[in-house]
Amino acid sequence: MRVLYHSLLSPFARKVRLVLAEKNLDFTMKAEKPWERRPEFLALNPAGEVPVLIEPDSTVLAGTDAIVEYLDEVYRDKLLIGINAVDRAEVRRLVGWFDIKMDREVTANLVGEKMLKRMVGEGQPNSQAIRAGHANLPHHLDYIGYLVDRRRWLAGDHFSVADITAAAHLSTLDYLGDVPWDQHEPAREWYARIKSRPSFRAILADHMPGLPPPKHYADLDF
Amino acid sequence: MRVLYHSLLSPFARKVRLVLAEKNLDFTMKAEKPWERRPEFLALNPAGEVPVLIEPDSTVLAGTDAIVEYLDEVYRDKLLIGINAVDRAEVRRLVGWFDIKMDREVTANLVGEKMLKRMVGEGQPNSQAIRAGHANLPHHLDYIGYLVDRRRWLAGDHFSVADITAAAHLSTLDYLGDVPWDQHEPAREWYARIKSRPSFRAILADHMPGLPPPKHYADLDF
Numbered sequence: 001m002r003v004l005y006h007s008l009l010s011p012f013a014r015k016v017r018l019v020l021a022e023k024n025l026d027f028t029m030k031a032e033k034p035w036e037r038r039p040e041f042l043a044l045n046p047a048g049e050v051p052v053l054i055e056p057d058s059t060v061l062a063g064t065d066a067i068v069e070y071l072d073e074v075y076r077d078k079l080l081i082g083i084n085a086v087d088r089a090e091v092r093r094l095v096g097w098f099d100i101k102m103d104r105e106v107t108a109n110l111v112g113e114k115m116l117k118r119m120v121g122e123g124q125p126n127s128q129a130i131r132a133g134h135a136n137l138p139h140h141l142d143y144i145g146y147l148v149d150r151r152r153w154l155a156g157d158h159f160s161v162a163d164i165t166a167a168a169h170l171s172t173l174d175y176l177g178d179v180p181w182d183q184h185e186p187a188r189e190w191y192a193r194i195k196s197r198p199s200f201r202a203i204l205a206d207h208m209p210g211l212p213p214p215k216h217y218a219d220l221d222f
Numbered sequence: 223m224r225v226l227y228h229s230l231l232s233p234f235a236r237k238v239r240l241v242l243a244e245k246n247l248d249f250t251m252k253a254e255k256p257w258e259r260r261p262e263f264l265a266l267n268p269a270g271e272v273p274v275l276i277e278p279d280s281t282v283l284a285g286t287d288a289i290v291e292y293l294d295e296v297y298r299d300k301l302l303i304g305i306n307a308v309d310r311a312e313v314r315r316l317v318g319w320f321d322i323k324m325d326r327e328v329t330a331n332l333v334g335e336k337m338l339k340r341m342v343g344e345g346q347p348n349s350q351a352i353r354a355g356h357a358n359l360p361h362h363l364d365y366i367g368y369l370v371d372r373r374r375w376l377a378g379d380h381f382s383v384a385d386i387t388a389a390a391h392l393s394t395l396d397y398l399g400d401v402p403w404d405q406h407e408p409a410r411e412w413y414a415r416i417k418s419r420p421s422f423r424a425i426l427a428d429h430m431p432g433l434p435p436p437k438h439y440a441d442l443d444f
Binding site: 046047049059061062063064065066067069070073074085086088089090091092093095096097100101143 | 291308
């Protein structure tokens with residue numbers, strides 16, 4: 001059986017869950033607390049980060065891009081990284097936008113500060129980082145709106161890993177109630193389409209003990 | 223003609239220069255100061271970051287991974303991202319290691335603080351960040367040593383974008399004289415092999431006005 005090491009509010013682990021679900025690939029999840037630095041986990045991924053995927057043939061895959069590219073290359077029934085080189089470049093440009101730029105400007109500042117510090121016991125969240133995260137988020141919602149004003153999905157006509165990556169980050173922020181949907185209608189309409197996909201059901205059912213999501217989190221009509 | 227928008231101490235732009243050179247693809251370089259946010263440059267890449275590559279057929283490519291994956295897919299005489307899916311996963315895992323983990327822990331703290339703040343005029347470098355960068359660097363040099371103790375190149379038998387990525391980051395740090403080569407012989411031996419490659423000549427000839435590199439920077443026997 002395929003095994004995914006994940007943590008619940010890692011946007012990177014969520015991305016791999018969504019890719020596996022879109023491709024109808026079965027998997028079991030194991031919750032990992034990367035900050036505990038378990039030797040057995042470090043042996044799988046010396047970077048000490050989730051996600052890590054163990055394929056049914058025992059191939060160990062670590063690193064979000066490495067995992068997603070591998071899955072899209074090996075399981076080709078439904079391609080999620082574009083159908084030609086130029087399309088793929090656009091998907092990967094946007095993956096970088098959300099996984100690097102938005103993560104640095106928003107997700108790390110909000111989910112990282114609020115949740116990871118809480119779980120790791122690293123002390124109080126940095127209020128300056130949280131303010132920066134809130135201040136930076138509208139720019140990314142506007143960019144999603146700009147894109148879907150011109151295209152059906154973020155990278156073009158086809159649903160792709162670009163949509164999955166953006167939704168993975170936004171879903172962790174939405175779990176904390178941090179997304180100002182009311183002021184970003186085009187992004188909300190796009191996210192509503194994502195939320196209604198069968199692949200998203202497990203994400204919407206996520207529940208952290210002691211920290212339930214806001215009511216609208218799982219609501220398709222939010 | 224192919225045009226690369228770059229800046230001299232961006233490890234990401236250096237990576238694309240090295241990939242182009244390894245593939246014997248001609249290109250012209252245009253120096254961009256991303257922090258000036260030129261509208262014409264933002265039209266090419268809304269993220270406002272180098273590298274951006276304009277292909278001879280006018281295809282605009284932005285985002286380091288997007289550019290490198292495109293080049294490896296389209297110009298296949300010499301593959302730099304592995305020859306099968308498992309090899310490619312290992313190359314991409316290590317690309318993520320150096321471009322995300324090492325960049326966050328080292329390059330951004332040293333090159334980012336020292337150079338970008340100087341160029342952008344954003345004030346004094348953050349001395350805490352610089353201390354963290356120096357403290358984190360040996361771990362990455364040790365990891366390179368660990369890998370080349372077991373393999374000919376970082377990702378396996380073949381020279382790959384994993385080597386190029388690590389060398390791109392180390393070359394910017396080395397330009398500032400920040401790499402403690404004396405205490406990391408295996409990493410030095412690997413970097414000496416990289417430095418002697420024809421693709422690296424242009425990198426070793428880099429010279430920033432007012433900030434010359436240390437003497438050993440271009441020395442193949444450093």
